[in-house]
Amino acid sequence: MMHIFGPVPSRRLGLSLGVDLIPYKTCTFDCLYCEVGKTTNRTITGGVFAPVDDILKQLDERLSECFPDVITLAGSGEPTLHCEIDRIIRGIRKRTDTEIVILTNGSLLWDESVRKRVLGADLIMPTLSSAVPRTFQTIHRPHAGLNLDRIVEGLEQLRREFEGLIYLEIILLAGINDSEEEITRLKPLIEKIQPEKIQLNTVVRPPADPRAKALDSRRLEEIKIFLGERAEIVVDVEAVKNSMERHKKQEALLETARRRPLRVKDIASSLGLSIEEVEGMVKGLLIKGYLRRQDHSGEIFYMGSDADPV
Ligand code: SF4
Missing domain, CATH: 3.20.20.70 (Aldolase class I)
Known part of the structure; x- marks a missing residue:
């Protein structure tokens, strides 16, 4: 260690x-x-x-x-x-x-x-x-x-x-x-x-x-x-502002994913984020169990999970 x-x-x-x-x-x-x-x-x-x-x-x-x-x-x-x-x-x-x-x-x-x-x-x-x-x-x-x-x-x-x-x-x-x-x-x-x-x-x-x-x-x-x-x-007050922004976007993502499955590109265009930013956010939410992933006809979709605390 x-x-x-x-x-x-x-x-x-x-x-x-x-x-x-x-x-x-x-x-x-x-x-x-x-x-x-x-x-x-x-x-x-x-x-x-x-x-x-x-x-x-x-x-x-x-x-x-x-x-x-x-x-x-x-x-x-x-x-x-x-x-x-x-x-x-x-x-x-x-x-x-x-x-x-x-x-x-x-x-x-x-x-x-x-x-x-x-x-x-x-x-x-x-x-x-x-x-x-x-x-x-x-x-x-x-x-x-x-x-x-x-x-x-x-x-x-x-x-x-x-x-x-x-x-x-x-x-x-x-x-x-x-x-x-x-x-x-x-x-x-x-x-x-x-x-x-x-x-x-x-x-x-x-x-x-x-x-x-x-x-x-x-x-x-x-x-x-x-x-x-x-x-x-x-x-760092600037970092707090960024974190609040990120938090709002994360909530918007979860809110939508509770209603319908989303692809990374859907999330990126609806939240105005880059693909890389969405991938980072999705990864964090998957680890915490708030999103789940499903493969459908060769495409990956993300949707809300039961562990979503909201
Ligand atoms: S859970 Fe433990 S390590 Fe994490 S912030 Fe609280 S006191 Fe610190």
């Missing part, structure tokens, strides 16, 4: 060398907006999901070829599930003075042993997207052993124990957690956690579930002002 990826330019972190600690797709959550894909192993049980020596050996090789700004522990799932993440952090420290960042959903930080393991990082970037238990469930579809109060307690406790920086990420989804009530209830929780930064994000790449829709830049800006000076918008 390849554990090291990049370095890739990151808007938030500079040139980031990624360390993937967790196999696809093992996570404590199954978020609507996940860009990695649907969670196939939803768990809160930690394990040595990848041998530490293998990870550090691959890191040695990569660090001899590149000079990243940060080393980011992340993965195809939740990195704090790796119960030797502390050894990995210490191993990185021995090799380089490059800053160590952990991208986490924060769901296991109520567990003292998990918290202790991450204290050696320089920057922890947990997620908190709602203070409303029902919305939290809708967005994250967590493992049954998790609940919002416990997760917030874990984040508060992390703040007390961790000497590095905390950048709290809020993923905002149109029509789900962008209302006045949602944001007003979130603010006091953020104040308890006292992150150095509050990073507002939304969906840009195709999400695991099409109900996760990007928030427009006007509303992002309003929320940023409401949350105060530590808040910043970290998403």
